[in-house]
Amino acid sequence: MEKLCVASEEQEILSKFNVSVSKGDKVLIKGRSGIGKTTLFRLILGFRLPVAGDIYFEGKKIDPQLAWYLRKKVTHISQNSDIGEGLVRDMIEEIFSYNANKGILDTKELHSLLSKLSLNKEVLDKRFENLSGGEKQRIAIIISMLTKKEIFLLDEVTSSLDKALKKTVVEMFLNNPSWTVLAISHDTEWERENVRIIDMERIQEDINVCS
Amino acid sequence: MSAVDITITGMVFCFLLLAIPIFISYRLKLKLINPTLESTIRMTLQLIFVGFFLTFVFDLNSSLLNILWIIVMIIVASYTVLRDSELKQGSLLIPLAVSFALANIGILLYFNNFVIGLTDLFDARYLIPIAGMVIGNSLRANIVAMNDFCYQIQRDENRYLSSLSLGAEKYEALKPYMRRSLRNSLKPTIANMATVGIVYLPGMMTGQIIAGSSPLTAVEYQIAIMIAIYVSTVMNVVLGVLILMHQGFDRYGIFRKSMLKEA
Numbered sequence A: 001m002e003k004l005c006v007a008s009e010e011q012e013i014l015s016k017f018n019v020s021v022s023k024g025d026k027v028l029i030k031g032r033s034g035i036g037k038t039t040l041f042r043l044i045l046g047f048r049l050p051v052a053g054d055i056y057f058e059g060k061k062i063d064p065q066l067a068w069y070l071r072k073k074v075t076h077i078s079q080n081s082d083i084g085e086g087l088v089r090d091m092i093e094e095i096f097s098y099n100a101n102k103g104i105l106d107t108k109e110l111h112s113l114l115s116k117l118s119l120n121k122e123v124l125d126k127r128f129e130n131l132s133g134g135e136k137q138r139i140a141i142i143i144s145m146l147t148k149k150e151i152f153l154l155d156e157v158t159s160s161l162d163k164a165l166k167k168t169v170v171e172m173f174l175n176n177p178s179w180t181v182l183a184i185s186h187d188t189e190w191e192r193e194n195v196r197i198i199d200m201e202r203i204q205e206d207i208n209v210c211s
Numbered sequence B: 001m002s003a004v005d006i007t008i009t010g011m012v013f014c015f016l017l018l019a020i021p022i023f024i025s026y027r028l029k030l031k032l033i034n035p036t037l038e039s040t041i042r043m044t045l046q047l048i049f050v051g052f053f054l055t056f057v058f059d060l061n062s063s064l065l066n067i068l069w070i071i072v073m074i075i076v077a078s079y080t081v082l083r084d085s086e087l088k089q090g091s092l093l094i095p096l097a098v099s100f101a102l103a104n105i106g107i108l109l110y111f112n113n114f115v116i117g118l119t120d121l122f123d124a125r126y127l128i129p130i131a132g133m134v135i136g137n138s139l140r141a142n143i144v145a146m147n148d149f150c151y152q153i154q155r156d157e158n159r160y161l162s163s164l165s166l167g168a169e170k171y172e173a174l175k176p177y178m179r180r181s182l183r184n185s186l187k188p189t190i191a192n193m194a195t196v197g198i199v200y201l202p203g204m205m206t207g208q209i210i211a212g213s214s215p216l217t218a219v220e221y222q223i224a225i226m227i228a229i230y231v232s233t234v235m236n237v238v239l240g241v242l243i244l245m246h247q248g249f250d251r252y253g254i255f256r257k258s259m260l261k262e263a
Helices: A037-044 A064-073 A088-095 A107-116 A121-125 A133-146 A163-174 A200-205 B008-016 B019-027 B033-060 B063-084 B093-116 B124-155 B157-165 B170-195 B203-210 B215-247
Strands: A003-010 A014-022 A026-030 A053-057 A074-077 A151-155 A180-184 A196-199
Touching: A014 A180, A026 A037, A026 A200, A037 A053, A037 A151, A037 A180, A053 A064, A064 A074, A074 A133, A074 B157, A088 A121, A088 A133, A107 A121, A107 A133, A133 A163, A163 A180, A196 A200, B019 B033, B033 B063, B033 B124, B063 B093, B063 B124, B093 B124, B093 B215, B124 B157, B124 B170, B124 B215, B157 B170, B170 B215, B203 B215
Parallel strands: A026 A180, A026 A196, A074 A151, A151 A180
Antiparallel strands: A003 A014, A003 A053
């Protein structure tokens, strides 16, 4: 049982925020811009430290060592999909040359994901920085899936996609029961039956105390 | 044969040439009159001091003193690199100076022993001017590399953090940044090698020819020194960036903005 628990009291951005997520949970995080949704992800990943409060992963409080471990267990796609530059092919190669990802690249799966998300194979020979916002998002999504992790932190990954693609992506993430997904999004496609919604504007109503 | 000594009158004529840039600055309102005068005065005083100092060092020619002087040069160089890269001296100065010292002194001794074939490796006449050229030239490259690295890591912070969340270790995630800084900083040195002799005659060669060496001897030295400069630049730049990669990030792998002078 994996447990991700955030209890951060960062004044002005996030305060009195308390949530816990278990393995297989699908969570949608909503709320107006600037309320601290992205900050929440950065706190979880140890990219930022809470002023007060604690973050727990697998029952342990986050410290530098655990943060590095967590980053290998979690895949995070940041807003604007700003994940790299150069040929898409080279980017993928670089990411799968990391020690943590060595030998796990499944080329067949890469091609099937490309076609599932309506991308041509030729996209691999384009420069990432020249792709459109929607193409970047799809490449980032594909890479995140290829890293074979089971916890996803998705920050506005469907914002530039058309309706049909939004639906496909949402289903890809939600239909795998063993995946834990936390998605920040304004897209209504994410609001489904099995998805727990955390509206950060009405946070007081949704308090789960961390144990 | 030895070079003609420049007389006091000669020096006065030389300084008179400065009237041209001063006039231009005045007419075009470049506001460069004060900096020009200030820099000229600083240069003159520093060189006069070094002239007397080197005369003293050369007369004494003590290995220990020569090495000490080189260490002073290296500390000043490390300080300058950090200052001009807008970095605080704090946690960086000592590792930088130590690594520069090891790399540069290593290269110098190799050079004096195997290339020139000196019996006294610490001979002031060779050690100090060559050290000056090697350290002075790698200084510029180092400033470029450090600046470039800090600039990139701040501009592309999201990209760096993305790599971390895609499973990269700190060094794996920083590799692309390191590569780019090294390339950017080494390009001028490489270009310099390719144009030497045609576009410009380097100071050392010119100096040797004026002092009476045959152009061929001057060329031999120039080739050797260019290679020494390039090698030591590569070593210094790599060490500098590695130190930055090591000291510049906290235990969570986040860039320490506190290292930068005023945010």
